[in-house]
Amino acid sequence: MSSKVVIQVRLPAKLVRELDKLTEEGYYSNRTEAIADAIRHLLERYGRGGKTARVVRMYLLGRRPSSPGKLEVDVESARQYLIEQFGTDELDVIVARMRRRLP
Numbered sequence: 001m002s003s004k005v006v007i008q009v010r011l012p013a014k015l016v017r018e019l020d021k022l023t024e025e026g027y028y029s030n031r032t033e034a035i036a037d038a039i040r041h042l043l044e045r046y047g048r049g050g051k052t053a054r055v056v057r058m059y060l061l062g063r064r065p066s067s068p069g070k071l072e073v074d075v076e077s078a079r080q081y082l083i084e085q086f087g088t089d090e091l092d093v094i095v096a097r098m099r100r101r102l103p
Helices: 013-024 033-047 051-060 077-084 091-101
Strands: none
Touching: 013 033, 077 091
16 A cells, blocks of 8 residues: 655646646546646656666657667566556556647
């Protein structure tokens, strides 16, 4: 069971309105989920994770590795990474979520 920590963040009203729009449109179920997702993306952007994380990021960004050897990944590690990042390992669900977030 994972523990959760409560943090308090002050945001500009305009940013909160934008968060609320995302929840109203169904991208997120609440503000907490949206903020947690933004933090996950920030951590991912700045290099959190190892080889599996890099391969998943390349896949999500539509990039192909330069050689087949770079695609070798432990399947269970990749599955756990997807669950950590998206809350599921079902690719159809993940792809649908990502498509909704595209501008």
